[in-house]
Amino acid sequence: MGLRMDNIHAPTVASGPNSTQTNGDGREKLSLPELIAQKDRVWSELSALGSVLDSHGVNMSTPLTTFDGYPRPDLDIAQIRTTRARIIPLKNDYKDLMARIEKAMHEHWENAAAAPPQPPAPAAVSTSQPAAQTAEATRNSRVALEAPFAKVNSVVASSPAATAGLKPGDKITRFGDVDWMNHDKLSKVAQTVQQNEGVAITVKIIRPAATGAAEQRLEVQLMPRHNWGGRGMLGCHLLPL
Template identity: 60%
Template sequence: MDDNIHAPTVASGPASGGAPRDLSKLSMPDLMQEKERIEAELSALSSVLQSHGVRMTSSLTTFDGFPRDDIDIAQVRTTRVRIIHLRNDHKEVMRLIEKGVHAHFANLQNTQATGPTTNGTDVPAVVQSTTNSTTLGTPFAKVNSVVPDSPAAQAGLKAGDAIRSFGDVNWLNHERLSKVAQVVQQNEGRPVSVKVSRKNETGSDTTELDIQLTPRQNWGGRGMLGCHLVPL
């Protein structure tokens, strides 16, 4: 068996053995760093399975019940177990990040609800509506290209647009854009709200837009959107 199918060196994480880390004690920056680390390791381990030509659910036995001799079964099993642990860690990290974000904006609203005091009397503060860029956080994807006359083009999406939300998908839960694909599949023929940040021609300022994009087939091209998104 060729050596190039063996696993690359992958850094161990909290689920790889030893005492588990208490993720709830991590700060928000540390949680974001942990999220990126887990996603990077998941990507590397996925490449290991692909090198064997198998997936998480692929059978490791022949049709008559014997172990397959065309793959390293022990390595595939070890990789699958690691992926399962990492997926669980990723869910917990995302839960804690979302919890932290909600707490942050709750504190902001409490701060805005009461203004400065005058002679011991609370003066109601002027609460301004927050912009999409604040409530949705940083963009998680960019529009790399848009096919003319496609659903994306007809909705007004342009190459270079930064995606802040796609339906109920945002930077907290997009899972390397896999959730975007689910939203597209589940909303064929129905408009989906896509919030984007678009730079002006000079690049010195941006405009926040809410675009209604309707996924559909048989528009004359591939896919149901007619645009290519890349993660940021």
């Protein structure tokens, strides 16, 4: 019959070192390229852990017990709890890194605007390594600030979402004016949909890579509407990340 477990939903904190040792004051010393690189590492680990939960058919809030309080026999409870426990601090790390990247980018543009114009360098002079790193940080900054905040869980055939080209697994980085900083648990997405019936909304997504390929960053036009033959105005189910 099994043992009843009252605290089964409490995450199990794994022992041992974390992959993101630099935090708090230590991050103040990191350059913008270093912050972006650390953000990418954290996101990669979050994606891998999310895949673990997906493989069990659960998310961060799926109940792990039966209606009468016993562990669900169809789930690997220990692995799910350990995975959830790792995801929680990583999400906090990710939010902290994104806030620091945004602050660093604002400072970068303010300094660039205040600096006097520089004469063009001779064509024969090669770009120094620090200058190349700054240029790379500038190119990556806008992409870094567009962090995914929702995932497309399912798409109904012939729906507005399907017509726009959304697919299950797509991760949304921007939905109109809504992004990772202001989505408010996706409530702003719902508000944007209600305010734009019959109007195309620009949606930016990251599409997972096929085996051996790089992930794709795409932009689609999604027009919310009623009377398309299904429920809601989109025809897709979104999950917060």
